[in-house]
Amino acid sequence: MPAPGAPLELREFERPRGGVLLETLASEVCGTDVHLWRGQLAGVPYPIIPGHVSVGRVAETDGALDVDGNPLREGQIVTFLDVYGTCGRCWYCTVAHATTRCPHRKVYGVTLSSDDGLLGGWSEYIHLRPGVHVIPLPETLDWRAFMAGGCGMPTALHAVTLAEIAFGDTVVVQGAGPVGLCAAALAQLRGAGQVIVVGGPEIRLQAARTLGADVTIGLDEDRVERVRELTNGRGADVTIEATGVPSAVPEGMRMTRDAGRYVVVGQYTDVGSATFNPHLDLNQKHLEIRGCWGSDVGHVYRAVKVMARHHFPWTDLITREYALENAQQALEAVEAQTVVKALIVP
Ligand SMILES: [Zn+2]
Ligand SMILES: [Zn+2]
Numbered sequence: 001m002p003a004p005g006a007p008l009e010l011r012e013f014e015r016p017r018g019g020v021l022l023e024t025l026a027s028e029v030c031g032t033d034v035h036l037w038r039g040q041l042a043g044v045p046y047p048i049i050p051g052h053v054s055v056g057r058v059a060e061t062d063g064a065l066d067v068d069g070n071p072l073r074e075g076q077i078v079t080f081l082d083v084y085g086t087c088g089r090c091w092y093c094t095v096a097h098a099t100t101r102c103p104h105r106k107v108y109g110v111t112l113s114s115d116d117g118l119l120g121g122w123s124e125y126i127h128l129r130p131g132v133h134v135i136p137l138p139e140t141l142d143w144r145a146f147m148a149g150g151c152g153m154p155t156a157l158h159a160v161t162l163a164e165i166a167f168g169d170t171v172v173v174q175g176a177g178p179v180g181l182c183a184a185a186l187a188q189l190r191g192a193g194q195v196i197v198v199g200g201p202e203i204r205l206q207a208a209r210t211l212g213a214d215v216t217i218g219l220d221e222d223r224v225e226r227v228r229e230l231t232n233g234r235g236a237d238v239t240i241e242a243t244g245v246p247s248a249v250p251e252g253m254r255m256t257r258d259a260g261r262y263v264v265v266g267q268y269t270d271v272g273s274a275t276f277n278p279h280l281d282l283n284q285k286h287l288e289i290r291g292c293w294g295s296d297v298g299h300v301y302r303a304v305k306v307m308a309r310h311h312f313p314w315t316d317l318i319t320r321e322y323a324l325e326n327a328q329q330a331l332e333a334v335e336a337q338t339v340v341k342a343l344i345v346p
Helices: 031-037 143-149 152-163 178-189 202-210 223-229 248-255 278-283 297-309 324-336
Strands: 020-029 054-060 077-080 125-128 134-136 170-174 194-199 215-218 236-241 256-264 288-291 318-322 341-344
Touching: 020 077, 020 143, 020 324, 031 324, 054 125, 054 143, 134 297, 143 152, 143 297, 143 318, 143 341, 152 178, 152 236, 152 256, 152 297, 170 178, 170 248, 178 194, 178 202, 178 236, 194 202, 194 223, 202 215, 215 223, 223 248, 236 248, 248 256, 248 278, 318 324, 324 341
Parallel strands: 170 194, 170 236, 194 215, 236 256, 256 288, 318 341
Antiparallel strands: 020 054, 020 125, 020 341, 054 077, 077 134
């Protein structure tokens, strides 16, 4: 990706030396890549190789260890945390235990330049620098199933953890993209009594039902009213926002019952403001709101464990796989929402 808005180009690179080398099996195409292409993220060192969540076969180990402390083996199928370089020493890393706010963090496929090497997944090989957290996929987890979740799965796992769902709760998920779909599946594992997914288009609502959502609500319906009908007039116990649309946030507050909990995970980039009534929507309502940005190695590690154990029909989410030379089409399909999940398979 040479620059925002410019057509993608195929380029050749020297084979990197030192560190772990992965032969790429697949890398995802997600909304972040569309934001990158539209130039909506700050501090991106174009040109970049997009692709932050990827799986690959270990081609060179350089003596590196996985997250469990075991030596990597050639031929092993692994994923890795796209976030690299969190320092473990700054105030956010040590005192707040919020590594997603570490000022030193860099992200493969997002904030690492291709001038510095094969540091993104839309590539035949990926170079893992020393210190990258590598997580092997167990044999019970097909790499396509893992990639069907993509970066949406660890992000959703983070959000659903913060949501603290109680057994029997009604959970509303706003948004039926990869984060919302994964959240709908994980809410069931956390004991939700009813899972409602609000979103569109129909291809995504169908995917939500395949993953076990009890009810889906389309964008053309009276969404708040429908949620109230389904919850004896009260609203959801827990609502998880995964839309990326600012106006969804006040709407989500109103979909949640008094003294309920609302987790906002979908506002990953700054696309504008929304207004709410502080008295009605927050204070008198006694609403608890939690913000959730990104994920860390623990979320990816737990995502691998959960997906290896709980076999939802994950691979149904993959609408299409694209070769490297068709990456441009993949980007455009994700932007147009004609696919649920698109993969680059070099
Ligand atoms: Zn730090
Ligand atoms: Zn992503």
